[in-house]
Amino acid sequence: MNSKTPLIHITKRSDIPVGRAILIRVIAIAAALLLCGFLTTLLTGLNPIEVYASMIRGSFGTSRKLWNLLQNMAMLLCVALALAPAFRMRFWNLGGDGQALMGCLAASACMILIGDKVSNTALIIIESVAALAAGAIWALIPAIFKAKWNTNETLFTLMMNYVATQIVAFFIIIWESPKGSGNIGVINQHTEAGWFPSIGSNKYLLNVLIVIALTLIIFFYMRYTKHGYEISVVGESERTARYIGIKVHKVIIRTMLLSGAICGLAGLLLGPGTNHTLATGIIDGRGFTAVMVAWLAKFDPLVMIITSFLLVFLQRGSNEIATAFMLNKSFGDILTGIILFFIIGSDFFINYQLHFRKSGRKEAK
Amino acid sequence: MKKLVSVVLILAMVLSLTACGSKADNNEKASSLKVGLICLHDENSTYDLNFINAFTEACANYGISEENYIIKTNIPEDNGCYEAAAELVDEGCDIVFSDSFGHQSYMLQAAKEFTDVLFSSATGVNAHTADLDNYVNAFASIYEGRYLAGVAAGMKLNEMIEAGTITADQAKMGYVGAYTYAEVISGYTSFYLGAKSVCPSVTMEVTFTGSWYDETAEKEGAEMLIKNGCVLISQHADSLGAPTACENNNVPNVSYNGSTIKAGPNTFIVSSRINWAPYYEYVFKAVEAGEKVDVDWTGTLATGSVELTDVNADVAAEGTEDAMKTALDGLKDGSVHVFDTANFTVGGETLTTYLADVDDMGDFVPETEAIADGYFHESEYRSAPYFDIQIDGITLLNTQF
Numbered sequence: 001m002n003s004k005t006p007l008i009h010i011t012k013r014s015d016i017p018v019g020r021a022i023l024i025r026v027i028a029i030a031a032a033l034l035l036c037g038f039l040t041t042l043l044t045g046l047n048p049i050e051v052y053a054s055m056i057r058g059s060f061g062t063s064r065k066l067w068n069l070l071q072n073m074a075m076l077l078c079v080a081l082a083l084a085p086a087f088r089m090r091f092w093n094l095g096g097d098g099q100a101l102m103g104c105l106a107a108s109a110c111m112i113l114i115g116d117k118v119s120n121t122a123l124i125i126i127e128s129v130a131a132l133a134a135g136a137i138w139a140l141i142p143a144i145f146k147a148k149w150n151t152n153e154t155l156f157t158l159m160m161n162y163v164a165t166q167i168v169a170f171f172i173i174i175w176e177s178p179k180g181s182g183n184i185g186v187i188n189q190h191t192e193a194g195w196f197p198s199i200g201s202n203k204y205l206l207n208v209l210i211v212i213a214l215t216l217i218i219f220f221y222m223r224y225t226k227h228g229y230e231i232s233v234v235g236e237s238e239r240t241a242r243y244i245g246i247k248v249h250k251v252i253i254r255t256m257l258l259s260g261a262i263c264g265l266a267g268l269l270l271g272p273g274t275n276h277t278l279a280t281g282i283i284d285g286r287g288f289t290a291v292m293v294a295w296l297a298k299f300d301p302l303v304m305i306i307t308s309f310l311l312v313f314l315q316r317g318s319n320e321i322a323t324a325f326m327l328n329k330s331f332g333d334i335l336t337g338i339i340l341f342f343i344i345g346s347d348f349f350i351n352y353q354l355h356f357r358k359s360g361r362k363e364a365k
Numbered sequence: 366m367k368k369l370v371s372v373v374l375i376l377a378m379v380l381s382l383t384a385c386g387s388k389a390d391n392n393e394k395a396s397s398l399k400v401g402l403i404c405l406h407d408e409n410s411t412y413d414l415n416f417i418n419a420f421t422e423a424c425a426n427y428g429i430s431e432e433n434y435i436i437k438t439n440i441p442e443d444n445g446c447y448e449a450a451a452e453l454v455d456e457g458c459d460i461v462f463s464d465s466f467g468h469q470s471y472m473l474q475a476a477k478e479f480t481d482v483l484f485s486s487a488t489g490v491n492a493h494t495a496d497l498d499n500y501v502n503a504f505a506s507i508y509e510g511r512y513l514a515g516v517a518a519g520m521k522l523n524e525m526i527e528a529g530t531i532t533a534d535q536a537k538m539g540y541v542g543a544y545t546y547a548e549v550i551s552g553y554t555s556f557y558l559g560a561k562s563v564c565p566s567v568t569m570e571v572t573f574t575g576s577w578y579d580e581t582a583e584k585e586g587a588e589m590l591i592k593n594g595c596v597l598i599s600q601h602a603d604s605l606g607a608p609t610a611c612e613n614n615n616v617p618n619v620s621y622n623g624s625t626i627k628a629g630p631n632t633f634i635v636s637s638r639i640n641w642a643p644y645y646e647y648v649f650k651a652v653e654a655g656e657k658v659d660v661d662w663t664g665t666l667a668t669g670s671v672e673l674t675d676v677n678a679d680v681a682a683e684g685t686e687d688a689m690k691t692a693l694d695g696l697k698d699g700s701v702h703v704f705d706t707a708n709f710t711v712g713g714e715t716l717t718t719y720l721a722d723v724d725d726m727g728d729f730v731p732e733t734e735a736i737a738d739g740y741f742h743e744s745e746y747r748s749a750p751y752f753d754i755q756i757d758g759i760t761l762l763n764t765q766f
Binding site for chain 2: 061062064065068173178179180181182183185186189274275277279281282319320322323324326328329
C-alpha cells in the first residue's frame with residue numbers, strides 16, 4: 001500500500017462466515033453491557049449485576065410479566081409484519097404508527113357510536129373491518145402518490161403519522177369523558193361492548209395467537225406466493241420487474257394496502273383487544289420500533305420473532321429498573337439506547353470491513 | 366439462519382450474564398406496609414411534586430422505610446397506568462395511589478383484577494358508583510383555599526387602585542387553566558369570588574391550554590393575558606410557565622400546588638395547595654388496622670388538607686394576612702360560604718337551583734340539586750369538584766378544550 005492510501009478505508013464484505021458474524025454480535029453485546037454497567041455504577045452507585053438481574057425480572061419475574069412480555073412482543077411483531085413486505089419492496093413505510101392509530105380510531109368510533117345498538121358479535125366484526133380498512137386507507141394514500149407521481153414515500157408516510165395523531169386528538173376532545181377532561185377513559189367500561197373476549201382467564205392469549213398465525217401467513221406469503229415473488233423483484237429492481245411484465249404500480253398499491261391493513265390490525269388489537277381506550281399515545285411508537293425489528297431480521301418474519309423479543313425484553317427491563325431502583329424511567333431508556341446502538345453498530349462490522357494503512361492485514365472489530 | 370443462530374447466542378449470553386442474584390427479595394412483605402404512588406409527571410411539575418412531597422412525608426411519619434415505598438413517575442393516563450399499578454402489585458404493594466384524574470379508569474381496572482390491594486385514585490369521581498371494596502377516591506375542598514388565595518389577590522388589586530396605577534374598572538385578573546373541566550372551573554370561580562369579596566369591581570379572563578403540563582402554552586397564555594390588560598395572574602396548570610411569565614413582565618402572581626417563590630421572587634404573592642399527607646396517613650392507618658377506607662374522602666381546612674403557603678410580604682398588599690385570616694375564620698365558623706348565591710349571578714340572575722352531574726356514569730346527565738340554604742354545596746356530595754357554572758364577571762377566551 002502506498003502513502004496515498006487513507007489511514008482507514010472501508011470495503012463491503014461479500015460474505016462473512018457464520019462464526020465471525022456471531023463473534024461480532026457477541027462482542028458488541030458484551031461491550032454494550034460493560035458500558036451500561038460502568039455508566040450505572042458511575043451515575044447511580046448501584047451494583048450493575050443487580051441492575052441486570054432486575055432487567056431479567058422485568059420480563060420473567062412473574063407469570064404476569066411473562067404474559068406482558070408476550071403481549072408486547074406480539075404487538076410489536078404485528079407492526080413489524082406489516083412493514084416487512086413494504087420494506088422488501090424498498091418502499092420505506094414509516095407510517096406504521098399512523099396507520100395503526102387510524103385503525104384504533106376506527107374501531108373505537110364503532111365502540112362509542114354503535115356500542116349499544118348492535119349485538120356484541122356484530123360489533124366486534126364491524127369494528128375489525130373498520131380498523132383494517134382505516135389502516136389500509138391510511139397506507140393507500142402515500143402508495144397512490146408513489147405509484148402515480150413517484151413522490152418520496154419516506155416523508156409522506158412519516159407526515160401521515162402526525163396527521164393521524166391530530167385527527168385522533170380532535171376526536172378525543174369530542175368523545176372525552178367527562179367533558180373538558182381531555183381524556184376518553186375506558187370505553188364501555190360498564191357494558192364491555194366491543195371488547196375482545198378473553199380466552200379462559202387470559203386477556204392476552206387471543207392477541208398472541210392471532211399474531212402467531214399472522215407471522216406464519218406472512219412468512220408463507222413472502223416466500224412461497226407469486227405476490228411475494230413480485231415484491232422481491234420490485235425491491236431488487238423496478239426495471240427488471242417491468243421487463244418481465246410485473247405491473248409495478250399494482251404491486252406497490254397492493255402491498256401497501258396489505259401493510260396498512262396489518263397496521264390497522266395492530267391498532268385493533270391494542271384498542272378493543274387490550275386497552276379499551278383511544279389515546280394519541282396508544283401505539284407507543286411501535287411503528288418506529290418495528291422498523292428496527294424488521295430491519296435487524298432482514299425482513300424475515302421468523303427471525304423477527306427473535307428481534308421483537310430482544311427489543312421488548314430491553315424495554316421491559318428498563319421499565320423494571322426504573323421501578324425497582326426508583327430511578328427515573330429515562331435511565332432505563334438510556335441503557336436500552338446504548339445496547340441498541342451497539343447491536344445496530346455491529347451490523348456495520350458484519351457488512352463492511354475496515355482496512356488500516358500500516359498494518360496491511362485485515363481487521364474486523 | 367445465520368442471523369437466527371447469532372441472535373439466539375446473543376440472547377443466551379445476555380441471559381447467562383445476568384441470571385444470578387434474582388431471588389433475594391421474597392422476605393420483604395412480612396410485617397410493615399408497602400405502598401406505591403403513580404404520578405402523571407415527575408418532580409418538575411408543581412402538581413406532582415406536591416404529591417411526591419406529601420407521600421414521602423407521610424411515609425416518613427408513619428414509619429414506612431424507603432425500600433417499602435415506590436414512586437413511579439411519568440405514567441400516562443392510558444393503559445400505562447394499569448401496567449404501572451400491576452407492577453406495583455407485583456412488587457408487593459398493599460396500597461397503590463395515583464395522582465391524576467385521568468388515571469382513574471385504569472386504576473379501577475386494576476382494582477377489579479387485584480382484589481387484595483387497595484387502589485386510591487386521587488381527584489377521581491368513579492369510586493362512589495363503582496361499588497368495589499378495594500377502590501377509593503379522595504379530594505379536598507381546595508375551593509376554600511382558592512377563595513383565600515383570591516382574597517390575597519383582591520387585596521393586591523385594591524392596593525393598585527389606591528395607588529392610582531389602575532382604576533377600579535381596570536381591576537382585571539387573568540387565569541391560565543388546563544381544561545374546561547369542573548375541577549378547573551370550580552377553582553377559578555372560587556379564586557375570583559375570593560378576590561371579589563374584597564374588591565367588588567374585579568373581572569377576570571380565563572384561557573385554557575388543553576394540557577395539565579405544557580410550559581410553553583402556559584407561559585404564552587399568561588403573556589397573552591398580560592397583554593390583554595390583566596394586572597394579576599393565577600393559574601391551574603402544573604408547570605412554572607405562568608409564574609415565569611409573571612416574573613418576566615413584573616405582574617403579581619397567585620400560585621397553586623405550592624410556593625413558586627423561586628421562579629418569581631418579585632411577583633409571587635401566595636399559593637394554595639392540597640396537602641395530601643393527612644390523607645395518606647389516614648389510609649395507611651386504616652389499611653394496617655384492617656378498617657374500611659372512606660370510598661370518597663374529602664379533605665378540608667380542618668383535616669389540614671387545604672393549606673396556604675406563607676404570604677410573600679415583599680409583593681402582597683398590606684393587611685393581606687389579616688384579610689385572609691378574617692375570611693378563613695368565616696369559612697371555618699360557617700358564616701362565609703364560597704359559592705354563596707348572593708355573591709354571584711349567572712346571566713344577571715341569582716341562581717336558586719342547579720342540577721350537578723355528581724354520579725358520573727359517563728352519561729353527562731346532571732341529577733343532584735346542589736343549591737340549598739342559599740349556597741352551592743361543593744365537594745359535599747362527592748369529593749371531586751362539580752361546580753361547573755359560568756358566572757358573570759368571568760370571560761372565557763377559548764373553550765375548545
